[in-house]
Amino acid sequence: MADTQQVDEGADPQQAAKPDAKVERRVARLAKQISSFAQAHGGAEGQIAYIGQKGARIVLVGEDGGWGDLMAPTHAIAEQAVREAGITVHETFDGDFAAKVKTGPYEWTRMAGIQLGGPSND
Numbered sequence: 001m002a003d004t005q006q007v008d009e010g011a012d013p014q015q016a017a018k019p020d021a022k023v024e025r026r027v028a029r030l031a032k033q034i035s036s037f038a039q040a041h042g043g044a045e046g047q048i049a050y051i052g053q054k055g056a057r058i059v060l061v062g063e064d065g066g067w068g069d070l071m072a073p074t075h076a077i078a079e080q081a082v083r084e085a086g087i088t089v090h091e092t093f094d095g096d097f098a099a100k101v102k103t104g105p106y107e108w109t110r111m112a113g114i115q116l117g118g119p120s121n122d
Contacts, residue, residue, distance in 0.1 A: 065102025
């Protein structure tokens with residue numbers, strides 16, 4: 001029995017081979033933001049967290065302890081962006097990686113304030 005492949009008669013075969021330009025632009029934009037963060041913080045490491053239909057969160061931690069995050073529409077786009085930026089990516093956000101994060105008074109008052117009647121998110 002021979003293998004068969006269904007071909008759409010009206011489809012342009014070159015169009016199917018071209019990567020989606022919108023995806024490429026999004027990857028490039030995220031990679032540029034990641035690289036800028038890394039440059040501003042003496043290097044960076046990251047972790048990608050899948051958050052369902054909303055996409056993926058790229059958490060960045062700089063060598064100086066500064067941190068931030070970016071959102072990607074899909075986990076695949078997030079993976080491409082960190083690969084293009086050339087940073088180390090961790091599977092989980094724990095241990096030595098989490099210990100690199102430095103928080104200041106602002107973060108502590110925001111975290112405690114939500115529970116203890118401090119400044120709200122509004």
